[in-house]
Amino acid sequence: MSSNPDTDEEKDRLFVGALARGLRVLAAFQPGEGALSNQVLAQRTDLPKSTVSRLTYTLTKLGYLSQDHDTGYYRLGLAVLALGSTVLGSYDIRRVASPLMREFALDNTISVSLGMRDGTDIVYLETCRSQARVSVQLTVGSRVPLASTAIGRACYAILSPAERAALAPELAQRYGGDWPAVAARLQASCEHYAQFGYSESFGEFERDVMAVGVALPSPVPGMPVVCLNASGPAFAFNAEAMRKQIAPALMQLARRIVP
Amino acid sequence: MSSNPDTDEEKDRLFVGALARGLRVLAAFQPGEGALSNQVLAQRTDLPKSTVSRLTYTLTKLGYLSQDHDTGYYRLGLAVLALGSTVLGSYDIRRVASPLMREFALDNTISVSLGMRDGTDIVYLETCRSQARVSVQLTVGSRVPLASTAIGRACYAILSPAERAALAPELAQRYGGDWPAVAARLQASCEHYAQFGYSESFGEFERDVMAVGVALPSPVPGMPVVCLNASGPAFAFNAEAMRKQIAPALMQLARRIVP
DNA sequence: AACGTAATTCCGCAATGCGGAATTGCTTAA
DNA sequence: TTAAGCAATTCCGCATTGCGGAATTACGTT
Numbered sequence A, B: 001m002s003s004n005p006d007t008d009e010e011k012d013r014l015f016v017g018a019l020a021r022g023l024r025v026l027a028a029f030q031p032g033e034g035a036l037s038n039q040v041l042a043q044r045t046d047l048p049k050s051t052v053s054r055l056t057y058t059l060t061k062l063g064y065l066s067q068d069h070d071t072g073y074y075r076l077g078l079a080v081l082a083l084g085s086t087v088l089g090s091y092d093i094r095r096v097a098s099p100l101m102r103e104f105a106l107d108n109t110i111s112v113s114l115g116m117r118d119g120t121d122i123v124y125l126e127t128c129r130s131q132a133r134v135s136v137q138l139t140v141g142s143r144v145p146l147a148s149t150a151i152g153r154a155c156y157a158i159l160s161p162a163e164r165a166a167l168a169p170e171l172a173q174r175y176g177g178d179w180p181a182v183a184a185r186l187q188a189s190c191e192h193y194a195q196f197g198y199s200e201s202f203g204e205f206e207r208d209v210m211a212v213g214v215a216l217p218s219p220v221p222g223m224p225v226v227c228l229n230a231s232g233p234a235f236a237f238n239a240e241a242m243r244k245q246i247a248p249a250l251m252q253l254a255r256r257i258v259p
Numbered sequence C: 001a002a003c004g005t006a007a008t009t010c011c012g013c014a015a016t017g018c019g020g021a022a023t024t025g026c027t028t029a030a
Numbered sequence D: 001t002t003a004a005g006c007a008a009t010t011c012c013g014c015a016t017t018g019c020g021g022a023a024t025t026a027c028g029t030t
Helices: A017-027 A038-045 A049-061 A078-089 A092-108 A150-157 A161-196 A239-257 B017-027 B038-045 B049-061 B078-089 B092-108 B150-157 B161-196 B239-257
Strands: A065-067 A074-076 A111-118 A121-128 A143-145 A199-202 A209-215 A226-233 B065-067 B074-076 B111-118 B121-128 B143-145 B199-202 B209-215 B226-233
Touching (some): A017 B049, A017 B078, A049 A065, A074 B078, A078 B017, A078 B074, A078 B078, A092 A121, A092 A226, A121 A150, A150 A161, A150 A199, A150 A209, A150 A226, A199 A239, A226 A239, B017 B038, B038 B049, B092 B111, B092 B226, B092 B239, B111 B150, B121 B150, B143 B150, B150 B161, B150 B199, B150 B226, B199 B239
Antiparallel strands (some): A111 A226, A199 A209, B065 B074, B111 B121, B111 B226, B121 B143, B199 B209
């Protein structure tokens, strides 16, 4: 009867399959999309139509989905937004960091972001954009790869050897044949971080975007590490400007956020 | 066996109780809180401890909760944040509105917010804060009452008579004995809106905070109405400044967002 | 009116999720 | 070191719940 893809979970008597299926429906919605039909939801979740109908009915009653009166299509409901903002509100560091980040973005005409590691990704907890236009408009909740971004490399640089060892299989799976080259660049970035106190990603994650990253000192016990990223367009910031001006300012911002 | 509080739902064969219970666990977390124990979750959700254990186990496996290694306490996971930001990303209007709102906040040294009606509340979809300190630090996902806020009154002002009639029982239930007085103020606000094109809330929702609200024209078909709010401290903005300077500028902003 | 398709509802079935009891794990006090 | 207290987890018998395929309904198009 079960349709979980993970056979370990199929045999896991503690796992609540109906809850998992319901969340799978919510997760079927992608950023930037509008409303989805039952059929699309069934396709994306690989669930039977009657199962999807029951789940969408329940989620709509609870406010996690809303149904368009005209088309019958579904979109994520405001109850989901409430949960999302509750997550953000649970990170104390954002209250301290946000005003300082806005000031930094203004003073330096650069975008600055705060993020946290989640597996081989970094998830943005806060982002303050400069007025300059850059290609990637990353927002809170966005995920970027750890291996090719300045913020990700800063996070990786302050992992313990045990944590890096635990992460290696996930990275290897993600990068496949490219992993040796990626690993070499990560190692070089660690050395750079150890020597200079910040990491770099110049045009590697996003073409023509220059970025530096810094880890916040003394993370809260029991919490994953949190890092800062400053990024701007290559036409406005050359490598020297990033190294001589932005990187020191970002390290100073980190010290102001966590004195 | 069911522990749903709504007896209609208990008898509703289409309703998926396990999903509802799982979401109830997620909704137990409040903004500004950190991690919660199993016991607190059981208390807040009114579910047996073994039920909560099973649900938190499932939610943790799926990334919707994360468990602190030291204390065993739970906090909302980053998968919830992803859903929250997907909600925001599904509102096209935010992409257009956000840059214009930031510019407005800067130019006028005032906070500006975009919100949508959800029952008798307004939910914030975007907020751009001025540098001036105000008491209420509302963020995306925040709910404010429709009846006592400028943005709420603007939303109410453009509801059809049928929509207002449908909303009246919910408002009556919310305000109880105060409802007649609240209804009178809402009615007066509608008349003000009809005459001037904006609504006011001077020190009514939050002491010493002056606010005006405007509905965006021609809402997207099938979408709830979206409104703007501009608010600042009374020491910086008296009634005349709000009426002569801010309200016209906000109406102009609305026209720039939806030409 | 007929057809096609999406969506919902039905219904028989048994797996799943329930909750109280039992057990485990941890901290604190004696 | 031992005992007690409490939170949290796991067990387990039970039957409700949720499943998915079939049937039905709803709607748009021809």
